[in-house]
Amino acid sequence: MKAVCFLLLLGAAVQAVKLSVDSVKYSIISAKGEPSTKSLSPTEKSSSEVVTISQDQTLKLSFQVVDKVTGKGVQPEQAFLRFYDEQSGEEGIQPVRVTSSGKAKFDLSLAKPPASLPPTSSAPLKVTLLLGASSYAPAKLELFNLHIPASHPAPTHPDEAKFHILPELAHTFRPDPKLPARVVSALFAGLVLVVPWTILLGLWFSISPRVPRLFSPNILPFTASLGAFEFLLYRYWVDLKLGDVLTYGAVLGIVTVFTGRHALASIADRRLGNQK
Numbered sequence: 067m068k069a070v071c072f073l074l075l076l077g078a079a080v081q082a083v084k085l086s087v088d089s090v091k092y093s094i095i096s097a098k099g100e101p102s103t104k105s106l107s108p109t110e111k112s113s114s115e116v117v118t119i120s121q122d123q124t125l126k127l128s129f130q131v132v133d134k135v136t137g138k139g140v141q142p143e144q145a146f147l148r149f150y151d152e153q154s155g156e157e158g159i160q161p162v163r164v165t166s167s168g169k170a171k172f173d174l175s176l177a178k179p180p181a182s183l184p185p186t187s188s189a190p191l192k193v194t195l196l197l198g199a200s201s202y203a204p205a206k207l208e209l210f211n212l213h214i215p216a217s218h219p220a221p222t223h224p225d226e227a228k229f230h231i232l233p234e235l236a237h238t239f240r241p242d243p244k245l246p247a248r249v250v251s252a253l254f255a256g257l258v259l260v261v262p263w264t265i266l267l268g269l270w271f272s273i274s275p276r277v278p279r280l281f282s283p284n285i286l287p288f289t290a291s292l293g294a295f296e297f298l299l300y301r302y303w304v305d306l307k308l309g310d311v312l313t314y315g316a317v318l319g320i321v322t323v324f325t326g327r328h329a330l331a332s333i334a335d336r337r338l339g340n341q342k
């Protein structure tokens with residue numbers, strides 16, 4: 067039990083060991099004039115140091131990561147520079163290579179800015195050093211506030227407007243069609259039913275007075291099949307679907323063909339008998 071407690075305390079002590087950064091210096095190099103070098107004392111709180119570079123200048127940053135207790139150089143597994151714009155909320159993360167002795171260098175040239183540098187405005191970028199190692203507690207150190215020229219806005223793509231939010235479409239639908247009066251509907255329905263039969267009967271009786279009547283035993287099945295067609299069309303208008311009408315119509319068509327042939331045969335026989 068004592069051994070377990072000792073190991074736990076030892077692990078907690080190892081995790082409590084922090085990393086430190088020494089020999090933090092930055093230099094501003096310009097094509098004109100001598101480079102200016104200055105040392106920094108990074109803190110865990112917000113830094114008041116302000117660094118300003120122009121378009122033709124280069125910022126060189128160097129530091130060494132050490133063990134806070136022993137003072138020996140440490141190579142962390144993770145080392146990043148964070149550039150953060152508090153005004154716009156944009157940020158960029160730049161990996162930094164640290165040697166086995168804990169020394170690191172980073173160059174920032176505005177002639178060829180790194181892709182990790184966020185879009186800049188008139189507000190400064192807070193530069194923070196982030197360190198992480200498996201045997202140490204993570205470290206976050208504020209270095210300085212960096213003023214650089216504002217970046218140009220990204221070019222507008224010709225199809226950008228197609229992805230903007232469009233105004234909501236408002237449709238104005240026509241009012242529902244008004245149904246005619248029931249008297250008018252009944253009148254035209256009666257015409258549709260009566261007119262064909264009136265024409266059929268008129269043509270039938272105009273052929274010859276000797277022709278058998280429509281309701282004779284030989285002609286009645288044919289007349290009934292025609293009436294069935296009329297009723298089928300009525301049901302299609304009221305309730306049935308097109309598929310049902312085609313199915314029933316095919317059956318009625320076959321029946322009508324046979325009853326029509328039988329009716330015509332009886333008329334022909336009747337005529338031949340009268341001629342004899």
